Amino acid sequence: MQTIENINNTIKENMAVMVYFSAPSCNVCHALKPKLLDALNANFPDFKVESVDISQSEEIAPHFNVFAIPTILIYLDGKEFFRKSRNMSVDEVIREIRRPYEIMTS
Template sequence: MNRIQEIEKTVKENLAVMLYFSAPTCNVCHALKPKLLEAIEGNFKEFKIISVDISLEQEIAAHYGVFAIPTVLIFLDGREFLRKSRHMSVDEVVREIQRPYEIMLS
């Protein structure tokens, strides 16, 4: 099974999945990632988080149509729910996930 198949399997088998696309040369990615992971893990216990380094895994970025970093893809119940690129705030991401996530779990 290749990495894309592994990711798709994770998306299918879990209620909530976040893909975080970044690269070692991206300073914004490094500043955002720990804050975003902390917020997701703190607010949404069911989330699986997958990091993708696009400098090593360009085919994954291409598969998901990701051309800018950082990019966050949120999958809820197996479907892409939210896509944020470049300029995003942690609060904005959390706010947009909160309600549908709570509805799914209730």
């Protein structure tokens, strides 16, 4: 089971982290997640992904100011860099991450 402490440790210990908030009842969440994971793996091999099921870990989403699903939070070098909720495309997410990620890994 996920905890706020586990997620914060992942963010601290890894250069690039995506935290993915979803719930079992969210069809969009289930359709989007594999596409996002495939795109991250193909473009950014150093990304670490944490998945949060808000139905199991109810205190985590409010801690990160997440009030809609799906929501992704992108952390680069321990700082929140990008946040997107509900309507998002995989291409949009990849586009937002590419330049800062390449600068950090070059």
